[in-house]
Amino acid sequence: MVIQKTIKEIIILVAVSVALALVVNTFSPRGIALVGQWDVAKGVITASPAGDAAGRPEEIDSVARAKDLFDKADVLFVDARSQNHYENGHIPGAVSLPVGQFEERIEFFLNRYPPAQPIVTYCSGRTCEDSHDLAQLLSGLGFTNVRIFIDGFPGWEAEGYPVE
Amino acid sequence: MASRAGKRKGTPLNNQRQFIKNNSWIELAARWIIGLTFIYASLHKIISPADFAKIVYGYGLFPEVFINLIAIVIPFLELIAGLALIIGVYPRSAAMIINALLLAFVTVLAINLIRGHEFDCGCFSAGQSGYASSSEVTLVRDIIYLIFGMQIVLFEGNRRNCFGRIIAK
Numbered sequence: 001m002v003i004q005k006t007i008k009e010i011i012i013l014v015a016v017s018v019a020l021a022l023v024v025n026t027f028s029p030r031g032i033a034l035v036g037q038w039d040v041a042k043g044v045i046t047a048s049p050a051g052d053a054a055g056r057p058e059e060i061d062s063v064a065r066a067k068d069l070f071d072k073a074d075v076l077f078v079d080a081r082s083q084n085h086y087e088n089g090h091i092p093g094a095v096s097l098p099v100g101q102f103e104e105r106i107e108f109f110l111n112r113y114p115p116a117q118p119i120v121t122y123c124s125g126r127t128c129e130d131s132h133d134l135a136q137l138l139s140g141l142g143f144t145n146v147r148i149f150i151d152g153f154p155g156w157e158a159e160g161y162p163v164e
Numbered sequence: 165m166a167s168r169a170g171k172r173k174g175t176p177l178n179n180q181r182q183f184i185k186n187n188s189w190i191e192l193a194a195r196w197i198i199g200l201t202f203i204y205a206s207l208h209k210i211i212s213p214a215d216f217a218k219i220v221y222g223y224g225l226f227p228e229v230f231i232n233l234i235a236i237v238i239p240f241l242e243l244i245a246g247l248a249l250i251i252g253v254y255p256r257s258a259a260m261i262i263n264a265l266l267l268a269f270v271t272v273l274a275i276n277l278i279r280g281h282e283f284d285c286g287c288f289s290a291g292q293s294g295y296a297s298s299s300e301v302t303l304v305r306d307i308i309y310l311i312f313g314m315q316i317v318l319f320e321g322n323r324r325n326c327f328g329r330i331i332a333k
Contacts, residue, residue, distance in 0.1 A: 009257035013244055021240035025213065032213045032236065038221050038228040047217035047232055127221075 040126040044150050057135035057146045060120065063159045066149040069120055070161075076113065080123040080134040081153070091122065091156055092164045099123075099130045102137055110141070118145040125152040185318055192324045194312040195249040198262055201309065202246030209239035223272050224281055241265065249316070252325050259316035266310045273303045 025031040032047040039045070043061060060066050069075045070091065077094035079086045086096040097105055113119075119138060123130040135146045149156075157163055184190060209216040217235035220226060226234060241261060248258035276282070277299055322330050 006257050006260065009254040010260060013248060013254060013258060013261055014241065017240040017244040018237055020244065021237045024210070024240070025236045028213075030212060030214070032217060032232055034232055034236070035229050036217055036221075036232040038231050045218070045221060047214040047235065127218075 044126045044129060044132065046129055046132075057121075057132075057139055057148055060147050060149045061151070063151050063155045063161075066120065066122075066151070066156065067159070067161060069118075069147075069149075072118075075118045075120055077149075078119055078121045078134065078138075079153075080121050080130040081128075085124070085153070089157070089163045090153060092162050094122075097134065099134045099137070102134070106137075106141070113143075115142045115144055117143065118147075119143055120147050120149050122149040122152040122156075125154040126150055128152060185315065186321045188319075188321050188324050188330065189328075191316055191319045191321075192326075192328060194315050195252070195255060195259075196326070198259075198309055198312055198316075199246040199250035202242040202249075202262060206239040206242035206246065209235070210243065213239070223276060225272060225275065238265070250326050252323060252331070255323060256317055256319075259313050263310060263313040263317065266306050266313060270303060270306050270310070273299050273306070277303065 036047040037043065037045060043059065060069070070077065077091045079090050079094045079096045080099045081090075081096075082098050082100065083096055086094075086098070090096070095109070097109055119135075121131040121135045121138070123134075131148045131150070131152060135148045138146050153163075213232075213235050216239065217232055220231050220235050242265065245258045245261040245265075248254055249262065325331050
């Protein structure tokens with residue numbers, strides 16, 4: 001039967017694909033968890049939830065807390081989004097450091113801010129991991145007081161706080 | 165006998181359709197084109213599954229528990245089916261898998277175009293803008309691939325191997 005033969009072949013091809021996918025994903029350093037964190041109510045979405053909890057920069061998960069930090073003069077907000085997004089509107093006083101251009105722009109940043117500088121990174125909210133990547137990079141360079149404002153610019157704007 | 169002779173005489177349009185459907189060179193070209201495209205498309209998804217998972221999430225159509233599994237398995241389905249098409253292993257079945265994938269892509273894209281759902285999280289660093297606006301182009305491209313894919317499935321003659329030599333059934 002042609003149909004039976006086709007079904008058998010399809011099952012073989014699919015089985016090989018699934019097996020290979022799972023094996024590669026398990027052993028690849030870039031592999032992801034089998035189930036991700038895709039619920040924005042629970043925090044930032046990510047394919048690989050909280051693997052390395054220790055040493056991860058602290059998350060700020062309420063806009064009000066971010067505003068408290070904003071009101072302290074010494075806290076520096078760092079915008080991880082693209083230059084374009086930054087120019088279209090950002091948290092007042094924030095510095096632009098797009099995570100995609102980190103290497104080109106970090107030297108300027110290092111020359112201006114000491115390692116103890118309190119930093120809050122942000123990007124486009126809970127569907128965006130750039131603020132996490134940026135916080136990780138900055139921590140790796142020795143910045144000791146880095147936090148992540150996970151609701152980012154959209155959360156800030158939605159609360160009606162000032163933008164520039 | 166009479167009925168077979170009658171069948172062979174078709175209208176010119178029918179003959180043309182038969183020519184395309186059972187032309188083994190068109191079938192081989194379709195296999196190469198789709199095969200290479202799917203292999204190429206699978207590679208960057210295989211290299212960064214986390215990014216692909218986020219795209220899958222961005223379509224806003226899949227249950228949260230399945231997003232990672234979809235992102236892990238689909239690229240390998242593309243890779244294996246693409247390779248099978250080119251090499252000529254189970255070409256008809258591989259084309260059916262590819263067509264099913266294309267149908268799924270077309271459905272997902274069409275649903276999101278119709279409901280005006282655009283996922284732009286602003287996460288894409290320099291040089292990746294415009295990704296959302298190309299849905300229409302992708303949709304048309306996928307439909308063209310689907311037509312090629314149908315030719316491979318409907319083909320009834322002897323297929324060629326990847327170098328163009330006819331292999332007997």
